[in-house]
Amino acid sequence: MSGLHYHYEVPGDDVTRAGEASGAIKSTLKKLGFDPGVVRKVAIAMYEGEINLVIHGGGGVIDVEIDGEKVTMVLEDHGPGIPDVSKAMEEGWSTASDSARSLGFGAGMGLPNMKKNTDEMTVDSTVGVGTKVTMVVKLA
Amino acid sequence: MTGKELAAACGFELACGEGDRELGGKIYCGDLLSIVMGRAPADGLWVTVMGNLNSIAVAVLTDTACILLAEGMALDEDARARGEQQEVTVLRTPLPVYEAARAAAKALGVD
Numbered sequence A: 001m002s003g004l005h006y007h008y009e010v011p012g013d014d015v016t017r018a019g020e021a022s023g024a025i026k027s028t029l030k031k032l033g034f035d036p037g038v039v040r041k042v043a044i045a046m047y048e049g050e051i052n053l054v055i056h057g058g059g060g061v062i063d064v065e066i067d068g069e070k071v072t073m074v075l076e077d078h079g080p081g082i083p084d085v086s087k088a089m090e091e092g093w094s095t096a097s098d099s100a101r102s103l104g105f106g107a108g109m110g111l112p113n114m115k116k117n118t119d120e121m122t123v124d125s126t127v128g129v130g131t132k133v134t135m136v137v138k139l140a
Numbered sequence B: 001m002t003g004k005e006l007a008a009a010c011g012f013e014l015a016c017g018e019g020d021r022e023l024g025g026k027i028y029c030g031d032l033l034s035i036v037m038g039r040a041p042a043d044g045l046w047v048t049v050m051g052n053l054n055s056i057a058v059a060v061l062t063d064t065a066c067i068l069l070a071e072g073m074a075l076d077e078d079a080r081a082r083g084e085q086q087e088v089t090v091l092r093t094p095l096p097v098y099e100a101a102r103a104a105a106k107a108l109g110v111d
Helices: A020-031 A036-055 A098-102 A110-116 B003-010 B033-039 B053-062 B077-085 B097-108
Strands: A004-011 A059-066 A070-077 A120-126 A130-138 B013-016 B027-029 B045-048 B066-069 B089-092
Touching: A004 A020, A004 A036, A020 A036, A020 A059, A020 B053, A036 A059, A036 A070, A036 A110, A036 A130, A036 B033, A036 B053, A110 A120, A110 B033, B003 B013, B003 B089, B003 B097, B013 B077, B027 B097, B033 B053, B045 B053, B045 B097, B053 B066, B053 B077, B066 B097, B077 B089
Parallel strands: B027 B045, B045 B066, B066 B089
Antiparallel strands: A004 A059, A059 A070, A070 A130, A120 A130, B013 B089
């Protein structure tokens, strides 16, 4: 891969730190002069993914690649996995804990928001092994 | 109109930030952060009862110009500190969400 590469470690079960990685990427894209609409889409999609890593995946890693044509985000955890990915993609479907819900999460909009704000998205998940989400936002 | 001017016009408390950013005129009300993430308009006013750290993150990532905490809800201390650091304006009011949004809409001329 070519272009700029950023790697983030996302701790699990610390919702207060969620947003650090997506905030850093947003700031980087703004400094690089990317279109505000693209910056917003990347920020929203990545934050939703970051929240999922924290509240579902027990933490994980995010790798972001920025080149002249697109921003690619790869989020990976070794959490419980998603038994039914198509169900998880439905708006309003959620398995978030009560503590996550009390903080305003668990509306069942995470994966749908990620899909809506990206041009390409794939979810590879195996129960008991983990989940890998790859998202691409094109620049034009 | 800036957040600070909106606070003065409506009697809202300036709880965090300088309030210098211009409001674009759009107002969004909501508390479930994933829904807010998808729908809060850039440069808008977000009326909510969620005064935690994650609300600050959502405001930053959606380019929300100003958060208005309704129902007299408190802004958590760690949220206030992060908000100051990231230049997020937060206003507070004892008004319920609907009345708070209506007052803001009237002041912004979008009623």
